[in-house]
Amino acid sequence: MAATSVGWETLDRYGIARPACVITASLDEAIRFLERAAGRVVVLKAVTDEHKLRLGLVMTNLRTAEQLSGAWRDLASRSALPFLLQEQVEAGPEVIVGARHDPSFGAVVLLGLGGRFADALARREIRLAPVAPTEADRMVVALLGEPLPRLSDILVKVAQLIADRPNLQELDLNPVILSPSGPCAVDLRAVDGPITPGEDDAPGARQAIRRMLKPRSVAIVGASANLVKPGGRALRYLRQSAPDLPVHAVNPRREMIEGVQTVGQIAELPFGIDVAIVALPASNVVPTLEALHERGIASAIVFASGFAEVGNDAGEADVRAAGRRLGIRVCGVNSNGVLGDVPLTFSQAGEKGWQAGSVSFVSQSGALSGSLLMQSWAIGLGTARSICVGNQTDLEISDYLDFLADDAATRTVGVFLEGVRDGRRLARSMARVTESGKGLVVLRAGASAVSSLAARSHTGVLAGSAEIYRQVISQAGGSIAEDLPELVGMCQALDWQPHAASRRVAIISTSGGAGSLLADMVDQRGLLLPELEPEVQAELRNVLPPFAPTRNPLDTTAAITYEPELLGRMAEPVLASKEVDLLLIAISTLTGRQAETIAGDMVRLASRSSKPIVIAWSVPESAVGPAVAMLRQSRIPVFDSFALAASAASALSPGS
Numbered sequence: 284m285a286a287t288s289v290g291w292e293t294l295d296r297y298g299i300a301r302p303a304c305v306i307t308a309s310l311d312e313a314i315r316f317l318e319r320a321a322g323r324v325v326v327l328k329a330v331t332d333e334h335k336l337r338l339g340l341v342m343t344n345l346r347t348a349e350q351l352s353g354a355w356r357d358l359a360s361r362s363a364l365p366f367l368l369q370e371q372v373e374a375g376p377e378v379i380v381g382a383r384h385d386p387s388f389g390a391v392v393l394l395g396l397g398g399r400f401a402d403a404l405a406r407r408e409i410r411l412a413p414v415a416p417t418e419a420d421r422m423v424v425a426l427l428g429e430p431l432p433r434l435s436d437i438l439v440k441v442a443q444l445i446a447d448r449p450n451l452q453e454l455d456l457n458p459v460i461l462s463p464s465g466p467c468a469v470d471l472r473a474v475d476g477p478i479t480p481g482e483d484d485a486p487g488a489r490q491a492i493r494r495m496l497k498p499r500s501v502a503i504v505g506a507s508a509n510l511v512k513p514g515g516r517a518l519r520y521l522r523q524s525a526p527d528l529p530v531h532a533v534n535p536r537r538e539m540i541e542g543v544q545t546v547g548q549i550a551e552l553p554f555g556i557d558v559a560i561v562a563l564p565a566s567n568v569v570p571t572l573e574a575l576h577e578r579g580i581a582s583a584i585v586f587a588s589g590f591a592e593v594g595n596d597a598g599e600a601d602v603r604a605a606g607r608r609l610g611i612r613v614c615g616v617n618s619n620g621v622l623g624d625v626p627l628t629f630s631q632a633g634e635k636g637w638q639a640g641s642v643s644f645v646s647q648s649g650a651l652s653g654s655l656l657m658q659s660w661a662i663g664l665g666t667a668r669s670i671c672v673g674n675q676t677d678l679e680i681s682d683y684l685d686f687l688a689d690d691a692a693t694r695t696v697g698v699f700l701e702g703v704r705d706g707r708r709l710a711r712s713m714a715r716v717t718e719s720g721k722g723l724v725v726l727r728a729g730a731s732a733v734s735s736l737a738a739r740s741h742t743g744v745l746a747g748s749a750e751i752y753r754q755v756i757s758q759a760g761g762s763i764a765e766d767l768p769e770l771v772g773m774c775q776a777l778d779w780q781p782h783a784a785s786r787r788v789a790i791i792s793t794s795g796g797a798g799s800l801l802a803d804m805v806d807q808r809g810l811l812l813p814e815l816e817p818e819v820q821a822e823l824r825n826v827l828p829p830f831a832p833t834r835n836p837l838d839t840t841a842a843i844t845y846e847p848e849l850l851g852r853m854a855e856p857v858l859a860s861k862e863v864d865l866l867l868i869a870i871s872t873l874t875g876r877q878a879e880t881i882a883g884d885m886v887r888l889a890s891r892s893s894k895p896i897v898i899a900w901s902v903p904e905s906a907v908g909p910a911v912a913m914l915r916q917s918r919i920p921v922f923d924s925f926a927l928a929a930s931a932a933s934a935l936s937p938g939s
Contacts, residue, residue, distance in 0.1 A: 287450055289444070293618035297440045299456075300433075301468045308364040310355050316368050322346075324371040327354050329362035330474060343371060350366055369600045372467045377458035378426070380437055380447035380468070382412060384452055384476075384878075385751050392442040394422045397458035407537060409754040411707060412442035434459070434466045465513030476643040482901065487581070491612030494557040494582040496623025496668055496686075498528070500551055502580065504571055505562030506532035509539050513629040514562030514866050515584045517620060518543065520633050525625040526712060531556060535565035542663040549574035558582040560620065565598055568616065569605045576609040584627055585615035591674055592617055603676050616675030619649030622666060624773040630671075632656040640665020641694035642774050645673055645683050647701045649727075651767065655697065658771045667692040667934035679699070686713035688719045695722040695778040697770050700752075701729055710755045715761030722777025724934060725756045726764040729740045754852040761932040767928050772922055776931035779918035783864040787813045789857045790836035791850060792869035793843045797925070798836040801869045801899065804929035810936060812836065813862040823857040851884025858892045867932050869925060870900045876909035886917040895935045899928035 294301050294857065294935050305316045311529045317325055329340035340362055342354035360368060379397035384390055392414055395407035408422040419435035419442075437459065446453055455472035507515035514534075521530055522541045532540050535547040546552060549571065559580050561571050565587045575583060583606075590599035599616060614621060618630030626637060632653040638660045646652035652671045660668060668690065670683050680703055686908045687693045703709045726751075756763055762777075764770035788810045792798030802812060812835050815823075820833040826849065831840045837857070843849050850868070858866055873881065878900075889896050898921040904911055912919045922928045 284605060288448065288475055289454060289471075293444070294456075294468060294471070297444050299437055299440050299444075299468055300465060301471075302370040304367060304369040306365050306367050306701075308366070310352060313351060313355060313366070313368050317345070317348060317351055325351065327351065327358060328367040328369070328372045329358060330365055330367050331362065332474075335470070339588045344713075345371075356688070360547060363373075369469060372460045372469050373462040373464065375460050375461055376427075377463040378434070378466075379407075379455070379457040380434075380441050380459050381456065382451075382454045382455055384445065384449065385706060385748055387703055387748060388710070388751050388755065390442070390445045390449075390788060391751055392438060392445065394426055394438055396426070407750065407908070410442070410752055410758070411531075411710065411755070414439055414442040415622060425575060431461065431466070434461065437466055439483060444465045452760040482536050487610070487612055488678055489686055491582040491678065492614075492683060492686045493623050495584060495614055496670075496690075498557040498623075498627070499623065500529040500531070500556045501627065502531040502533065502549075502556045502559040502575075503562060503576075504533040504549060506534045506537075506540050506543070506545060506587075507562070508534075508537050508539075509718065513619075514560070514878070515540070516559055516629040516631075517562065517586075518626065520626040520628065524633075524637065529905060533638055549578060552578045554579045554592055556580050558584065558627065561585045561587065561615075562629075563836035565595070565616070565845045567671070568602050569785070570657070572605045572609055572611050572613075576611060579581055581611050583611055583613050583615075584618060584620050585613055585619060585673070585676075586620065586629065587615070588617040590616045590676070599674060599676050602676065606677050613623065613677035616676050617649070617671035619652065622669035628669075628671070630656070632660075632671075638665040639667070640778070641667050641692065642697060642778050643668035643670070643687050643690070643695070644697045644699070644774075645672060645680055645687070645691040646695050647675070647680070648699055649673065651699050654767055655699070655771060660843045662771070662775060664771065664775045675703070675919075679705070679708075681708045681712040683704065684716055688712070688715040688721065690756065693721060695774050696724070697764075697774040698723070699767075699770070700723045700725055700727045700911055704763070706751070706755065710759055713756065713759035713761050715914075721784075722774065722934070723756075723759070723761035724770055724773040724777065725761050725762050726770045727752050729757075757938075762930075764930070768924075769927060772920065772927040772931050776895070776897060776920045776935050779837070780897070780935055781893055783895055783932075783936045785811075785864045787811045787862060787864045788814070788932055788936075789813075789863040789865070790867045790869065791839065791853055791857065792836060792871075793839045793850065793873060794869065794871045795838045797869040797871055797899075797901065798838055801867060801925050801929060802836045804926055805867065805932065808929055808933040809938075810865075810929075810933060814856070815860055815862055817858050819860045819862075824851045843873065844877070847873065847880040848884065850881050851888060854888055858894055858896075863931055865935060866896045867928060868896065869900045870898065872902055874902065874906050878907045879913065882910035882913040885919060886913060889917060889919055895932075897928050897932045899925045899933070900921070901925065912934060 300772045325345045327342040335341050345351045377397040381393040390412035392412045393409050408425050419438040423435050453474040459466050460467045468897050505514040506518050509515045510519045518541050532543045532545040534545045537545050559575050619630045630653040646704045649671045820842040823833040
């Protein structure tokens with residue numbers, strides 16, 4: 284155990300129970316400790332940052348000086364002095380209570396299964412520190428299934444300990460034994476390290492974002508007559524989409540581009556322009572911001588790359604400093620722009636026009652922001668806002684989420700996230716979105732990275748940044764996607780369907796195999812398959828063949844092939860069931876008139892029910908195009924993947 288600012292005496296100061304102990308390099312002192320224990324059993328341990336129990340560096344059940352001397356010699360042959368000698372705690376279930384300072388989220392506290400199984404089972408609850416007693420109670424119940432007030436008290440105290448010590452990188456109490464006499468921490472690891480705090484937000488973010496998404500006038504600095512270059516493409520999209528919007532183009536070599544009279548330099552622009560697109564190389568960005576400031580322009584979207592993403596940290600810092608000094612808020616750098624009331628972007632997603640809707644996407648990747656748009660539009664899911672934050676040189680994802688939480692045009696928010704400077708602010712901003720009644724889905728890249736420092740303890744492994752992000756997103760009320768189609772599909776379900784009252788799901792399938800597969804996926808996502816009431820099962824027996832089961836999940840049997848109305852007749856009593864809050868339907872190879880009959884019945888039922896319906900149709904869309912179009916026109920999500928349908932159902936269910 285490396286020397287740190289936290290030791291056993293620190294636990295005493297915070298009132299965290301632990302056994303009497305001594306760290307010593309003297310066998311004689313160890314024997315005197317045993318004698319003072321007055322007949323109690325003691326434990327001898329190596330003092331190391333390694334996993335002691337796994338390496339056989341723990342000797343238990345030592346009662347006599349002879350036993351202690353033998354254990355001492357055995358341990359000394361395999362480990363260096365000094366050793367830790369403790370009074371042995373009565374056996375009981377073992378948990379880990381840990382804490383760490385995450386680079387993005389700051390102080391966090393963890394509760395997980397402990398002892399030798401901590402890494403293998405990897406069950407844990409994580410919260411941002413400090414933790415209120417009621418929240419600590421929820422952590423304990425979530426992990427162990429029952430309240431343990433004294434364990435909750437330890438969580439509160441450990442959370443306060445890590446919050447009090449900004450230079451404590453990690454704290455690992457593993458195990459904390461839940462002995463009959465109460466929880467007791469019997470092992471301690473602590474790692475000190477420097478912490479970089481998050482930066483305070485500069486003023487003016489909301490107004491700047493409003494100017495970018497709802498501009499009354501736009502300047503394009505670097506407008507190009509080559510309409511495939513960023514400055515040319517952005518101008519072309521803008522003129523096509525908003526021909527009446529005042530647009531000012533800066534190009535010293537052209538007098539007219541796309542019907543827009545150009546000026547040779549920024550100094551010739553009029554005052555009062557809402558936002559400027561900067562489509563110039565990296566070396567020109569800071570001088571451009573200075574010139575924009577002279578014309579009273581306080582919002583800029585910077586397309587230029589060549590900054591921190593390629594190692595030019597100093598250049599990016601100069602842009603950030605210039606923006607703050609001049610009072611100009613910057614989207615980017617390395618952004619492909621934004622889509623709001625009008626497109627201020629060079630994304631090729633706009634080549635065939637833009638589909639309006641109520642889903643807003645915020646992405647750190649320009650290419651993937653375009654992919655999100657194109658995948659959404661392919662299934663009829665329109666866009667309210669699309670924002671590529673780029674390197675977040677100035678405005679961060681949190682700024683945009685704060686804006687979207689109050690944006691009347693936005694019903695659902697999808698986020699592609701790689702990282703943020705201030706994770707606590709991100710958590711608050713995500714919670715603002717969901718508290719405003721809007722759906723939130725987050726896909727995070729880079730989730731597999733675990734720092735070498737974090738891997739030094741169980742807490743570091745179990746509370747790595749990836750797991751902190753997952754739990755913080757869930758606690759904020761968001762859903763977590765694993766890839767782009769899932770992000771789009773979950774947003775589609777949240778945007779089109781009402782939220783479920785609970786996680787109880789009924790499955791109706793046209794194939795027993797499909798129903799079983801979907802049931803497995805539902806279970807993996809923590810959804811519940813309740814038993815239907817006897818009266819509902821009786822209604823189902825009236826419409827199903829005599830041999831068909833009436834338990835959830837339900838199977839239409841092969842009768843569906845000659846009686847396509849059967850699915851609708853089954854769905855009606857299931858939707859009315861008091862045990863069901865969401866209906867998930869799995870359809871296999873039914874096409875043509877049968878498909879259209881089923882789709883029509885689902886549209887009719889959805890119009891009369893307040894419960895969400897999600898459909899998985901496991902054939903190519905081209906085979907059931909009219910039926911799928913009918914469903915989507917009525918805002919019923921339909922997927923060709925059982926996994927996507929199950930994820931969509933999970934997003935619609937509370938606690939996803």
